[in-house]
Amino acid sequence: MEAGFIKGDSANLPKVDSLMVANFFARNKDFCEAEYRNVKTSLSSRESYGDDAVGYVQLQRGSTSKLCTVKCGVCPEHKVRTKPYSVTVIVDEKNGVIVSARCQDCPASEGGCKHAVAFLMWLPRRSEEPSCTQIECYWKKSQLSKVGTSLKFITSKEIAKSNIPTSSDNAVLNKFIELAAAKEIKNCELIRYMKNSMEDLLWTSMYQLCIKYGVPSSEEFVNKILPLFTPNVLKEVEEKTRNQSENNL
Structure with missing residues (x-):
């Protein structure tokens, strides 16, 4: 975990809804229309991929500003043993705006990559989950990266x-x-x-x-x-x- 960051859980994540994500895509130049409308990116936004690929979520809130920085590791789809892609999303909690979403490790991030899309679509789903008495921690290994480690087969x-x-x-x-x-x-x-x-x-x-x-x-x-x-x-x-x-x- 990086200095100044805390483990992300269901109680401290910033509230992000689908309208905030839609507004971010509409006004952000990194996600051009031709890119985020194609089939590959649509697959990246699906629930079955994001929920399994996102892991090790950490966040930091500024002492003076209303900005919340959320980071995670997105497991590659095809090489699950390799190092996860580091994705950072900055949210203006006061105005309800997503400031930026960027993948630090992917060459395609200059035009908006699928790993940033997967994390952006993951955040609203966590915000929409019903509240419960037990707090779920998101600082954990992604489900996708566990493939082939403990579960070898299923009957x-x-x-x-x-x-x-x-x-x-x-x-x-x-x-x-x-x-x-x-x-x-x-x-x-x-x-x-x-x-x-x-x-x-x-x-x-x-x-x-x-x-x-x-x-x-x-x-x-x-x-x-x-x-x-x-x-x-x-x-x-x-x-x-x-x-x-x-x-x-």
Whole structure:
């Protein structure tokens, strides 16, 4: 933590609303219209990215001015192990104005970068959260930077929080396939996987193999399907799946 700064939490962050953010974008020359309206920046402002990427929030309030400086570390999306980008936002709490938002580490910050956008959209969400008796500290490692450190995998039981009843009744699926065939729907992904054509080799897909040979352990599953993949089958699969970007199979 930098000298003079304190840990950010739900009780001491400056109040920032969406109107303040909109006014900042409208009048700030660093965020030109072509830049902050593009798809990449729109993705940066989404809740699922900002809430996971923002961490180590700290702030400082001037003794004489009404300016509040808020800093954070924004974890890169693709290289989560690297040093987070340092983003600084200055808020005029008296007049309800965002003075500046800048990323210190990104070359694109001269024209307004996505890390500044992510932090700008993160602040209003924290201000809009309902008050509670427990104060949440934001001086902590971002969720995105934890990927691959402690949680290595998740089981299907953990994905489903409740006990979902299972059934072997395929009536709904069969009705769907029947209606799709009647309407000649061919581009549906589900319909493509329902085919079991030797000509298209779809029977070699993991989906079809799991349905037909699914067993409790991976070892048993491999032993079941191994005899199916003869040299001739492997050769045919290789030939029919070339040019992957242009190959539907």
